[in-house]
Amino acid sequence: PxxxxxxxxxxxxxxxxxxxxxxxxxxxxxxxxxxxxxxxxxxxxxxxxxxxxxxxxxxxxxxxxxxxxxxxxxxxxxxxxxxxxxxxxxxxxxxxxxxxxxxxxxxxxxxxxxxxxxxxxxxxxxxxxxxxxxxxxxxxxxxxxxxxxxxxxxxxxxxxxxxxxxxxxxxxxxxxxxxxxxxxxxxxxxxxxxxxxxxxxxxxxxxxxxxxxxxxxxxxxxxxxxxxxxxxxxxxxxxxSQESVEQMRQEFDRRRRHMLERLNRLPGFSVKVAPAGAFYLFPNVSALFGETIAGRKITSSDDLAEVILEQAHVAVVPGTGFGAPHHIRFSYATSMERIDEGLDRIARLLARG
Ligand SMILES: Cc1ncc(COP(=O)(O)O)c(C=O)c1O
Missing domain, CATH: 3.40.640.10 (Type I PLP-dependent aspartate aminotransferase-like (Major domain))
Incomplete structure (x- = not known):
């Protein structure tokens, strides 16, 4: 501010x-x-x-x-x-x-x-x-x-x-x-x-x-x-004034709902528990383990994060470092446009197979 x-x-x-x-x-x-x-x-x-x-x-x-x-x-x-x-x-x-x-x-x-x-x-x-x-x-x-x-x-x-x-x-x-x-x-x-x-x-x-x-x-x-x-x-x-904090919270909430809905529509991604705080979504992606994406066999969240970075140019964080190897972390501390652009690219990558 x-x-x-x-x-x-x-x-x-x-x-x-x-x-x-x-x-x-x-x-x-x-x-x-x-x-x-x-x-x-x-x-x-x-x-x-x-x-x-x-x-x-x-x-x-x-x-x-x-x-x-x-x-x-x-x-x-x-x-x-x-x-x-x-x-x-x-x-x-x-x-x-x-x-x-x-x-x-x-x-x-x-x-x-x-x-x-x-x-x-x-x-x-x-x-x-x-x-x-x-x-x-x-x-x-x-x-x-x-x-x-x-x-x-x-x-x-x-x-x-x-x-x-x-x-x-x-x-x-x-x-x-x-x-x-x-x-x-x-x-x-x-x-x-x-x-x-x-x-x-x-x-x-x-x-x-x-x-x-x-x-x-x-x-x-x-x-x-x-x-x-x-x-x-x-x-x-x-x-x-603490007004900007509340404005930011509302904006995060809007992005959270949007991203949650879109992530749950991506094949192999599942967010079962909607986060009630912070600015991350943490989908379980283990359904993709064993699949091949862009010619690469996915055996872990590290593999998936790497393919997403290399092929879709979107940075997500593999869950391994968080002690959660079945997940990857998305942040919605970025604009709605960038969120949509990132998710579009991931959707195209997954559709390509
Ligand atoms: C859970 C948690 N604690 C602490 C921090 C540290 O933040 P900072 O050192 O910027 O205050 C972070 C930053 O990502 C965080 O996610």
Whole structure:
């Protein structure tokens, strides 16, 4: 949005171009506290917030400070590609809970319970989910929260897609479900998705002071505080009118419905569960395995993604990296015209056989 760009330009002109505190400017941390209270029903103080270069660095910081070597993190598959790697970089062990469309890609407390060992340290949550778009209900989150409290586990919850919800889905921050679970939670969020600010690199965590202090110290010795200019723009984004967020959501919803309908008409593609959040569609394409497309035998989602890229010049992401080898991921974070053009090309490729 223009007002956010203008705030970035003003920051440069006003000389807000120096180092900031490692955890971010006080002004931005205050604006984040206001946002968490307003949108998520969460009360935090600025010293409990750490601003980073994107939600990704926030996740990295969180796992670096939480994990000792060999400690386990419960991660739902299909997962965002970076979770297992971020956990491994911190010396941890990803423990994957497989889910599929038969249960709406939902993660339940019972599924987590089956994977618990005496080394389990963290439950990783991502609702709305990239890549499936699944949104956990208040009830499901309450059960997961109770489990975490019962077994004294930490929760890292990545809520970066919270604003992109469809079909009446509600976003609930697990930390808002009670003091006991709040103490054990590091909430990760950022501005990349809600304000289309991916290149500004703005993410943050909200947690107990002890974790915030550790993450700020880590950041202080690795990257220092994030860009002062981006932080000024982030204050404008969080405190300004939120109208553009809702406009964007409605536009995404329109594209989601359109793409969903078109994908389900492509031979061999099946989206059984309409995503209730984020901006991805994640069709199951296993019906095409064994078929030949453009002279190439398709045995995996990697093969299919490659043929689509090479022959139709459309970029889709194979599910393998998401722990979901039967799927490929489409993004509708692009214009309707481009969506139609891409799907037309894929349809022509499939018709060619
Ligand atoms: C689930 C999820 N979390 C976090 C991120 C990180 O976003 P950023 O580092 O731009 O804030 C992404 C970006 O694709 C994402 O999909």
């Amino acid at each position: 223009e007002s956010i760009k203008a705030a970035g330009i003003a920051a440069i002109q006003q000389g807000k171009t120096k180092y900031t505190p490692a955890a971010g400017t006080l002004e931005l941390r205050k604006a984040i506290c206001e946002k968490l209270e307003r949108d998520n029903g969460l009360q935090y103080r600025p010293e409990e917030i750490v601003v980073s270069n994107g939600g990704k660095q926030s996740l990295y910081n969180a796992y670096q400070v939480l994990l000792d070597p060999g400690e386990e993190v419960i991660i739902q598959a299909p997962y965002w590609v970076s979770y297992p790697e971020i956990v491994r970089l911190a010396g941890g062990v990803p423990v994957v809970v497989e889910t599929d469309e038969s249960t709406g890609f939902r993660l339940t407390a019972d599924m987590i319970r089956e994977k618990l060992t005496n080394r389990t340290r963290v439950i990783n949550l991502n609702s709305p989910s990239n890549p499936t778009g699944a949104v956990l209900s208040r009830r499901e989150l309450e059960e997961i929260a109770a489990l975490a409290v019962e077994h004294d586990l930490m929760i890292v919850t990545d809520e970066i897609y919270e604003k992109l919800l469809y079909d009446g889905a509600e976003h609930v921050s697990i930390a808002s479900l009670g003091e006991e679970v709040k103490r054990r939670t590091i909430t990760v969020n950022g501005l990349s998705k809600a304000y289309a600010m991916t290149g500004w690199r703005m993410g943050y965590t909200a947690s107990e002071r002890i974790y915030a202090k550790a993450m700020a110290d880590l950041q202080s010795q690795s990257t220092s505080g994030p860009s002062s200019i981006s932080q000024a723009a982030a204050v404008a984004a969080l405190r300004g």
